[in-house]
Amino acid sequence: MVDRSNKPSALHPSGTGPSPTVYSDGKKVTATLPTGDSVEVMLYGATVTSWKSNGKEHMWLSEKAILDGSKAIRGGIPVVFPVFGPPPKNHATSSLPQHGFARISHWEYLGKSSSESGLLAKGGDDAVRLDFGLTPANLSDEMKKAWPYDFSLQYSVTLGKNGLQTMLSVRNEGDKPFDFQMLTHTYFRIPDVSKIQITGLAGTKYNDKVMNGNEFDTPSPNLRIEGQTDRVYKSLKQDTTSITVDGSPAYDVIRDNLADTVIWNPWTEGAQAIGDFAPKDGWKNMICVEAGAVNGWTTLEGQDGFEAGQILKSYL
Numbered sequence: 366m367v368d369r370s371n372k373p374s375a376l377h378p379s380g381t382g383p384s385p386t387v388y389s390d391g392k393k394v395t396a397t398l399p400t401g402d403s404v405e406v407m408l409y410g411a412t413v414t415s416w417k418s419n420g421k422e423h424m425w426l427s428e429k430a431i432l433d434g435s436k437a438i439r440g441g442i443p444v445v446f447p448v449f450g451p452p453p454k455n456h457a458t459s460s461l462p463q464h465g466f467a468r469i470s471h472w473e474y475l476g477k478s479s480s481e482s483g484l485l486a487k488g489g490d491d492a493v494r495l496d497f498g499l500t501p502a503n504l505s506d507e508m509k510k511a512w513p514y515d516f517s518l519q520y521s522v523t524l525g526k527n528g529l530q531t532m533l534s535v536r537n538e539g540d541k542p543f544d545f546q547m548l549t550h551t552y553f554r555i556p557d558v559s560k561i562q563i564t565g566l567a568g569t570k571y572n573d574k575v576m577n578g579n580e581f582d583t584p585s586p587n588l589r590i591e592g593q594t595d596r597v598y599k600s601l602k603q604d605t606t607s608i609t610v611d612g613s614p615a616y617d618v619i620r621d622n623l624a625d626t627v628i629w630n631p632w633t634e635g636a637q638a639i640g641d642f643a644p645k646d647g648w649k650n651m652i653c654v655e656a657g658a659v660n661g662w663t664t665l666e667g668q669d670g671f672e673a674g675q676i677l678k679s680y681l
């Protein structure tokens with residue numbers, strides 16, 4: 366694992382008081398804290414499909430999300446790896462589907478852990494970490510052929526009283542270097558998209574996929590969603606991107622070792638075009654704020670590792 370000097374403290378349990386409960390039915394792992402806060406992770410895609418705190422659901426999940434492992438799950442937190450978006454031509458990822466194979470593969474549940482105390486567990490709150498693994502052995506033959514590298518992924522989802530942390534650890538288990546992109550495609554549930562602002566976007570440039578991918582300066586640190594939005598903000602200066610509702614804090618996305626963030630809302634026309642997006646006006650209640658490393662490529666030499674992720678906090 367890579368050693369980083371400014372690595373934020375992890376979400377860790379305190380080990381005292383009532384314990385979190387974890388239940389796995391072979392398809393989904395559910396963890397619940399003594400406070401009632403909970404997270405659900407489907408093994409298909411290691412996709413977080415629910416995160417609740419304070420009695421509220423924070424993830425938007427389409428009513429038509431396909432949960433049987435035949436299609437990427439529309440909502441929650443799909444994991445994007447090793448390519449974001451449509452793969453480029455003449456690249457090692459060219460034969461992969463949009464957003465790669467991680468979100469459409471069956472991950473292994475590696476178990477739960479609970480030890481130490483850290484940033485989000487301050488004050489003795491309990492927390493629980495769920496670990497998931499993916500290697501070439503879990504891939505379909507088609508995906509293995511499309512991306513023939515020896516890799517291992519460990520995805521850790523930690524539920525704490527004050528937030529949810531997701532960390533992805535990538536290892537090159539072989540000798541050939543490989544390039545990758547990664548991103549957590551988080552669909553936040555929001556009361557009304559017309560009332561939100563996204564903050565923390567100052568001082569950077571973005572590529573606007575709605576405008577042929579052209580690059581623009583960020584005119585204001587805050588963004589209102591007023592139409593179809595699909596922007597890749599690159600090399601952000603601040604670690605935290607926030608969502609406010611009517612000027613009050615709703616969510617924070619705190620990036621760890623990830624420089625970029627994609628903001629996506631399909632709006633009326635985009636939602637119409639997506640078969641598994643329901644209800645069709647569901648775009649009013651969702652916003653994707655996607656922390657990632659998607660501007661160019663991260664190269665991993667043989668036997669090297671990379672770890673990055675995010676902490677999500679809710680104020681709702």
Ligand SMILES: O=P(O)(O)OC[C@H]1O[C@H](O)[C@H](O)[C@@H](O)[C@@H]1O
Binds near residue numbers: 450463464596653
């Ligand atoms: O429909 P999907 O493959 O899940 O992609 C959904 C969306 O993901 C990202 O946010 C991209 O920037 C969008 O261009 C894309 O439409």
